[in-house]
Amino acid sequence: MASVSINQVTKQFGAVSVIRGANLHVEDGELVVFVGPSGCGKSTLLRMIAGLEDISSGDIHIGDTMVNDIEPGDRGVAMVFQSYALYPHMSVQQNMSFGLRMNGNEKADTERRVQTAAKVLQLKPLLARLPKQLSGGQRQRVAIGRAIVREPQVFLFDEPLSNLDAELRVQMRVEIARLHKELQATMIYVTHDQTEAMTLADRIVVLRDGLIEQVGSPLELYHNPANAFVAGFIGSPRINFFTGVATEYAEGHQLVQLSGRGSAVAKVATTEALPSGTLIKVGVRPEHFEIGGACGFPIKVDVVEQLGSVSYLYADTTSEYPLIVARQDDGDHRSDELTISIRAGKALLFGADGNRLR
Structure with missing residues (x-):
C-alpha cells in the first residue's frame, strides 16, 4: 500500500x-x-x-x-x-x-x-x-x-x-x-x-x-x-440555524438573543466576547434542545419521525428549513405545543461570512 x-x-x-x-x-x-x-x-x-x-x-x-x-x-x-x-x-x-x-x-x-x-x-x-x-x-x-x-x-x-x-x-x-x-x-x-x-x-x-x-x-x-x-x-438530521444578536458576555459564554423567537436566548461557549449588537448565526444540533427552560421559546409540532430509540419532532414545516428537535422517549408528540430551550454551551456560533466563531 x-x-x-x-x-x-x-x-x-x-x-x-x-x-x-x-x-x-x-x-x-x-x-x-x-x-x-x-x-x-x-x-x-x-x-x-x-x-x-x-x-x-x-x-x-x-x-x-x-x-x-x-x-x-x-x-x-x-x-x-x-x-x-x-x-x-x-x-x-x-x-x-x-x-x-x-x-x-x-x-x-x-x-x-x-x-x-x-x-x-x-x-x-x-x-x-x-x-x-x-x-x-x-x-x-x-x-x-x-x-x-x-x-x-x-x-x-x-x-x-x-x-x-x-x-x-x-x-x-x-x-x-x-x-x-x-x-x-x-x-x-x-x-x-x-x-x-x-x-x-x-x-x-x-x-x-x-x-x-x-x-x-x-x-x-x-x-x-x-x-x-x-x-x-455533516449530521443527520441536519443542524438547525437561527439568526441572532450578541448581547452580554460572561464566564466564557456569549449570550445571543435569537431573532423572531421572543425572549429566547442561546448561551454559547466562546473564547472572545463579541461587541453587543453583532449579527451572528447560531447552529443547534437536534439533540441539543431540551424541553422547558426560562429562556426558551414555543413551538408547535407538525410531524413526528419515530425511530424507536429516538423521535424527531418537526416544527415550522411550511418554511424552507423546518426546526428539528430530537427526543429520547416513546411519546407521541404530534400536535404538541412545547417550549424548548438550547442547552447551555452546546450551540455553535458563525459570523456573517459563515466562518466559525470560537
Whole structure:
C-alpha cells in the first residue's frame, strides 16, 4: 500500500474551475472519504488520482512517485465505480480474473488472487454463477473483488453504493469497513451521502465548489465544523440555524438573543466576547434542545419521525428549513405545543461570512 499526496492541484474545463488548489495527504492504510454536494468536484479529484482526468496544474504523488504523466494502468490503483460493469456472459470467477488474464498474468497466481479475494468477500460459493444470478450487493462485491485481485497500492471508490437500496447500502458499508480493516489498505471513497462518510471514514474531506472546506475525523467535523456549510452538511438530521444578536458576555459564554423567537436566548461557549449588537448565526444540533427552560421559546409540532430509540419532532414545516428537535422517549408528540430551550454551551456560533466563531 502507499500514501497519496495532492499538492496545489487544479482542474479547468475551459474557463470553468472545477478543482481550485486542492492540498491533501492521505496516509498509508487510511480510509479517506470525499463528500460534498453534487458538482463540488469530488469525483473529478478522484479521477485525477486515477489518471482518468488530466491535471491542469499541481502534482499528485502515490507513494514516492509523482504520477502526473503516468498512465492509469501503471499507477498502482484500482477503481470501483457506481456501475458494476460486469460481463454478463462470464462467471464471477471469470469476471474477477479477466484483467489479470488479459495482462498475461500467470495462471496459478491469478487463481490464488481470485480465491483470496473470494474468501475475503465471502464469494466462494458464488464463483460459478453469472451476474444475472446475483443480488445487487453480491454484484458490487464482485466489482470490489475485481479490484482486490489487482493487488493495488490504492483503492478508489466512486459512489459504489448509490445503485443499491437502503438495506443493501447499510450491509455494504459494513462490508467495506470490514474489508478496509482486514486489508489495511489505502482507500479513497467518494460519496454524496454524509451518513456513508460518517460511517466509513478515518477522515472526511468536505468539498464545495472545487475547494476543500475542512478535513477531519467524523466526530471532529460534527462537533467542531469550521464553517456553517460544513455544520449544515455533516449530521443527520441536519443542524438547525437561527439568526441572532450578541448581547452580554460572561464566564466564557456569549449570550445571543435569537431573532423572531421572543425572549429566547442561546448561551454559547466562546473564547472572545463579541461587541453587543453583532449579527451572528447560531447552529443547534437536534439533540441539543431540551424541553422547558426560562429562556426558551414555543413551538408547535407538525410531524413526528419515530425511530424507536429516538423521535424527531418537526416544527415550522411550511418554511424552507423546518426546526428539528430530537427526543429520547416513546411519546407521541404530534400536535404538541412545547417550549424548548438550547442547552447551555452546546450551540455553535458563525459570523456573517459563515466562518466559525470560537
